[in-house]
Amino acid sequence: MKGHRQLYWRKTRRLTFGLLAFWLCLTFGTTWFARDINQTVILGFPLGFYMAAQGSLVLFLLIIWWYNRQMSKIDREFGLEDD
Amino acid sequence: MSRPLTRLQRYYLYYTGGFLAFVGALAVLERHGMPPRWVGYAFLIFTISMYAGIGIISRTSDVSEYYVAGRRVPAFFNGMATGADWMSAASFIGLAGTLYLSGFQGLAYVVGWTGGFVLVALLLAPYLRRCEQYTIPDFLGARYGGNAIRLVAVGAAILASFVYVVAQIYGVGVITSRFVSLQFEIGVFVGLAGILVCSFLGGMRAVTWTQVAQYLILIVAYITPVAILSYNVTGNPVPQLVYGEVLQKVTQLEDRLFDSPAEIEVRQLFRERADLYAQKIMQLPQSLSLEREQLSSQINRLKASDVQMRDIVALERQRRDLPHDPEQAKARWEAAMFSAAERSRQPIHHAEAFPGDTEEERDIQRINFLALIFCLTVGTAALPHVLVRYYTTPTVHEARESVFWSLLFILLLYVTAPAYAVFAKYEVLSHLAEIPIAKLPGWVTAWAKVGLVSIEDINFDGILQLAELSLNPDVIVLATPEIAGMPYVVSGLVAAGGLAAALSTADGLLLTITSALSHDVYYRIIRPDASTQFRLVIAKSLLLVVAVLAATVAAQKPGTILSMVAWAFSIAGSAFFPALVLGIFWARATRMGALAGMVVGVSLSLYYILRVEFDSIPWLGVSGFKMEPWFHVQATSAGLFGVVAGFATIIIVSLLTKPEPGSADFLGRIRLASRRDA
Numbered sequence: 193m194k195g196h197r198q199l200y201w202r203k204t205r206r207l208t209f210g211l212l213a214f215w216l217c218l219t220f221g222t223t224w225f226a227r228d229i230n231q232t233v234i235l236g237f238p239l240g241f242y243m244a245a246q247g248s249l250v251l252f253l254l255i256i257w258w259y260n261r262q263m264s265k266i267d268r269e270f271g272l273e274d275d
Numbered sequence: 276m277s278r279p280l281t282r283l284q285r286y287y288l289y290y291t292g293g294f295l296a297f298v299g300a301l302a303v304l305e306r307h308g309m310p311p312r313w314v315g316y317a318f319l320i321f322t323i324s325m326y327a328g329i330g331i332i333s334r335t336s337d338v339s340e341y342y343v344a345g346r347r348v349p350a351f352f353n354g355m356a357t358g359a360d361w362m363s364a365a366s367f368i369g370l371a372g373t374l375y376l377s378g379f380q381g382l383a384y385v386v387g388w389t390g391g392f393v394l395v396a397l398l399l400a401p402y403l404r405r406c407e408q409y410t411i412p413d414f415l416g417a418r419y420g421g422n423a424i425r426l427v428a429v430g431a432a433i434l435a436s437f438v439y440v441v442a443q444i445y446g447v448g449v450i451t452s453r454f455v456s457l458q459f460e461i462g463v464f465v466g467l468a469g470i471l472v473c474s475f476l477g478g479m480r481a482v483t484w485t486q487v488a489q490y491l492i493l494i495v496a497y498i499t500p501v502a503i504l505s506y507n508v509t510g511n512p513v514p515q516l517v518y519g520e521v522l523q524k525v526t527q528l529e530d531r532l533f534d535s536p537a538e539i540e541v542r543q544l545f546r547e548r549a550d551l552y553a554q555k556i557m558q559l560p561q562s563l564s565l566e567r568e569q570l571s572s573q574i575n576r577l578k579a580s581d582v583q584m585r586d587i588v589a590l591e592r593q594r595r596d597l598p599h600d601p602e603q604a605k606a607r608w609e610a611a612m613f614s615a616a617e618r619s620r621q622p623i624h625h626a627e628a629f630p631g632d633t634e635e636e637r638d639i640q641r642i643n644f645l646a647l648i649f650c651l652t653v654g655t656a657a658l659p660h661v662l663v664r665y666y667t668t669p670t671v672h673e674a675r676e677s678v679f680w681s682l683l684f685i686l687l688l689y690v691t692a693p694a695y696a697v698f699a700k701y702e703v704l705s706h707l708a709e710i711p712i713a714k715l716p717g718w719v720t721a722w723a724k725v726g727l728v729s730i731e732d733i734n735f736d737g738i739l740q741l742a743e744l745s746l747n748p749d750v751i752v753l754a755t756p757e758i759a760g761m762p763y764v765v766s767g768l769v770a771a772g773g774l775a776a777a778l779s780t781a782d783g784l785l786l787t788i789t790s791a792l793s794h795d796v797y798y799r800i801i802r803p804d805a806s807t808q809f810r811l812v813i814a815k816s817l818l819l820v821v822a823v824l825a826a827t828v829a830a831q832k833p834g835t836i837l838s839m840v841a842w843a844f845s846i847a848g849s850a851f852f853p854a855l856v857l858g859i860f861w862a863r864a865t866r867m868g869a870l871a872g873m874v875v876g877v878s879l880s881l882y883y884i885l886r887v888e889f890d891s892i893p894w895l896g897v898s899g900f901k902m903e904p905w906f907h908v909q910a911t912s913a914g915l916f917g918v919v920a921g922f923a924t925i926i927i928v929s930l931l932t933k934p935e936p937g938s939a940d941f942l943g944r945i946r947l948a949s950r951r952d953a
Contacts, residue, residue, distance in 0.1 A: 201946050205860075208397050215393045219386060219652070223645055226379070226628035227637070236519025241626045244382035245693040246515070249389045249686050256396040256679045263401075263675060272947065 200270045207262050211255050218251055283352060290325075291491050297321055302764045311763040315455035318771040319465070322492060326485045326778070327472035333484050334476035338807045341478030341814060342409040342790055343666040348483055350673040354680020356483045357664045359490035359779035361388075361655075361681070362688055363439070364446030365840060367493060367776035370689075372748025374696035378625040380640065381696070383647040385689050389682060390648065391655025396678040399656060400665040402859045404674035405945045409666065410787070411659040411851060412795045418858040418941055419866040422800050427873050429791045431850035432659045434877075435843040436784045437825065442840045443781035444470070444829040447774060453725065453753070454770035460830045466778065467826040474782045475818055482782045483667060489775035490684060496772020497688055497752075501695050504759035508701065514694035521701050522626055528704040529624050532741060537709075541740040544733045545619035552612035560601040570594040618742045625700055639907045646912035653918050654844025657851035659791070660783040699751045702758050708741050715739065718757035722750050785825070789818040841911045842884055849876030849917025857925050862942050868929030876921030883913040 222229065226240030234242050301314055339345050348356065366388070374381035408414045412428035447466030452459045473485040505514035508521065532538060555562040574590050598604035623630045629644065631637035655661065664681075668674045706716060712732055722728040727747040730739065752773075756765040793814035798805055805813070850873050857864040857872075887910040891898030908915060 197943065197947060204946070211393075212397055215390070215397075219390050219648060220645055223383075223386065223648060224641065226644075227641075230626070230628050234519075235516075236523055238626050240628050241379055241382070241522070242519070244379070244386050246690050248386055249690060252389055252393050253679070253682050253686060255393050256682060259396060260675045260679060264672065267672070 196270065200266065200272065203266050204263070207259065207266070211259055215252070215255055218248055222248060283349070287352075287487060287491065290488060291495075294325075294492060294495070298764065298768060301767070302762060305762055305764050311766075312456065314763050314767045315770065318767040319451065319455055319774070322771050322774065323465075323469045323472070325488060326469060329485045329488055330473040330475070330477055330481045333481035335478060335480050336808070336811060338810060339409075340480045341811055342794060343663070344478075344480040344483045346407075346667055347669055348667040348677075350668055350676035351680050352487050353483070353664060353668050353673075353677040354682075354684050355490045356486035357661060357677070357681035358684035358688075359486040359493060359775065360664060360783040361661055361685055361780070362493065362776050363780040364443055364450075364773060364777035366688065366692075367497065367773050368446070368450075368749050368752050370692045371695035371699070372746075372751040374693050375699050375746070375751050376748055378623050378630075378696075379628045380623075380630075380644060382693065383644050384651065385693065387648040387651025388655055389686060389689055391652040392678055392682040392685070394652060394656035395662070395665070396675065396682075398856050398859065399662060400674045400678050401671050402945045403662060403665050404668060404671050405947075407666075409794050410790050411662055411855075412791055413799070415851075415854060415858065415869070416795070416799065418938070419854075419864075419869045420935070420937060421866055424854075424866060424870050424873070425795050425799060427870060428851070428854075429795050431846065431873065431877055432791045433788055435658065435847040435850070436660060436788050437821075438839045439843050440781050440784040440788070440821075440825045441828045443777045443784065444826050445832070446777040447781075448829060449749075450770050450773045450777065454767065459832070463826050463830045466781070466829075467822055469774070469778050470781050470785060471819070471822055473778065474786055475815060478814070479663075479667065479786060482786055486779045486782065489779040493772040493775040493779075494684070494687055496768045496775070498691055500752075500755045500759060500761065500765055500769060501691060501698060503761060503765075504698050504755055505694070507759055508698065514698065515690045518694040518697045522697050525625050525697060525701050525704060528701075528708075529622070532704060532708050533622055533624075535709075537734070537736065537738070538740050538742060541734050541742045542619045542621070545615045545742060548733075549612050549615040549619055552608045552615065556605055556608050556612065559605060563598060563601055563604045567594065567597055570597070614745075618745065622741060625697065642907060643909055643912065646908050646915045649918075650844050650848060650912045650914035653848035653852045654914060657847040657855070658843070659847070659851070660780075660787040662851075663787060663790075664783075695751055695755065699755065699758070703744070703746075704741075707739055707744065710739055711737055712739050713737070716758075718754050721757065722754055727753070781825075785818060785822055788821050789814055792821075793817050842880075842913070845880045845884065845912070845914030845917060846877060848914040849880045849921050852918055853921035853925050857922070857929075859942070859945065861926075861929075862938050863929055863934055864925055864938070865929045865932045865935050867932045868925040868927075871928040872921045872925030875924040876917040879920045880913040880917030883916055884910045887913070 222240065222243040226244065228240075229243070230238040230240035232239040237245070301309070301317055305311075305314055335341055337345065370381075370384060373384060403411075403414060406414055406417060408417055410432075412425045412432060415428045416422070416425040444463055444466045447469065448459045448462040451457045451462030451465055457465065474482050501514045502512045505517060506512040509517045511517045555566075570590060570593060574587060574594065577587050577590065598607050621632075629637045629640035631640055665674045665677065668677050707719065712730065715730075719728055719730070723730060727750040729745050731743050732739075733743060734740070752769065753766075756763075756769060793810065797813050798810050853872050853876060854864075854869045858869065883905075886900055886902045887904045890901040904910070905916070
């Protein structure tokens, strides 16, 4: 039972920190280089502006969606669904 | 499970339909001659009585219902309630204006305020829910043990929330005074009543269901005007999709207008004026008496000749209005100098990231942009009134889902705000710049009367140059209905939306403050044996006291308090974020470590804000302590240092103290999904 719990936690942690790293790169990467990527134009927007005004936000939503999906999977795998 | 959910959805569908029908009916009535003032009253009375109705239906005398809505709120609705809880008067009215004024730089707010929810989802929400407590100090108390940490957490929660709630009530006063022309102080107490009807009888349960209702109104009110404006300008009613095109046009207009000879001349004139004020300030007090003498001799000269009496009276008034003493002169002239210097600056291109003349200036902008994003994300993930919403879902799984819904509902507003700014800028550049001042559109003169728009023809050419126009950030959202030529009913709708945003946030904050006091201080520390009935009596009376206190402070119109709201993020972030995250993810974190980290984090943030923002505290008798900011970071981002110091302190002190035997047990409980296991 103990090993079981540890494996569950390890998987949760790996998912959490993986997504967190992606979030960090996304948030601070696109803003740090905003000046450079602003040269590219997407849907009429300069890319740096677009990322800060819309692109990043949608990706944030996808990060949460992906996290929920994977966590439900892990919960099921360990027979831990609540409700 | 699914039946009550569909019933709820049906209720809110009826409610939304009812609200839209109400707006439609008002539009018809207005066309048949209903005066705008009545439209304003109708909105005010209708929405507040709706909220009151929900508040009364949801009254409760159960502790769990009062603090966490009985943990029965479905993910979808909790998401909506969080959206309303989160989006304040500042998001609704101020954000678009900030984006208008600072262009790309303002997007730090958009990224920061949404990115924070990723941190909530990944690091906090599921674990808070699994812990089954009532408040955030409660969670820290359960994790680390002891009353000291609970008290520090209560102090930080109140520090961060009280200023914030005052700002919301202030916002209600502003909105009601502007749209229904109530007196400001009366507006504040209307706000107080609006908050109390939602929260007093039903606590969290009532607040949750009114917040859902308020979300629906605020989002409709926010999107409608800009969608119509977008349709007028581009033929497409989805502003978020098409404002890229408009942004390109804005950039072209900027290129054409910014360096026209008239603009350069006007900026030069403002620069000269700023220099003149600087000189006068330096030569105080002589410059003041000199000015008075000059005016006096001029008046005497005119009196000796026979000019019209009117000119003499004007000059005498000018002399009377001179500052009374050097101190007042300094304050007044400094304000005039800053405003002139502001107008003399080279305007920024809306889409340009980190504008600046030199590489160094651009880097300072970039550092501040990233620092602000950091503070706002961490602050978002640490504001107790938002986190407490994730206690209210039925399961951990639904807590996770509800963060998704929260962010989705919040996004709807945040992707619209930059569109507002761009459309407003397009309007200003294409229909105001280079237009004779006598022929400006009606909305400009209407809002100039209220003081939100100011125009000064400094070069006397009778034509408006961009530098001669200055807009208060609030005007962008408030005036968009008029810019798009819509009837007053749309303005009333915007007012109702702003009211909903302010009231919903105020409710959540007020409840956070009261539960920190009644649950954590009174029940957990002072009288653990109090009966549940008595605990609720205490909670309700404290709610009343705090609400009246906040309204009283707001009625004083404290100007500084509005700028203090931005600091709430730094305070909350540095107090709670490190202690919560390490408490969940690092078993070795100890009570002493967390306590030290929280105190160091908050103190450092406060210290930084104080020394960068102020030079003296008159009532303490200290002065001259202003310092240069570290790495050019502005005071609003003080949390950057506070959070880092908080993390470092917790880690170091924890490693120096003995591990706590209880923490493994606690963590085993909150890290595992199953409730059967717990």
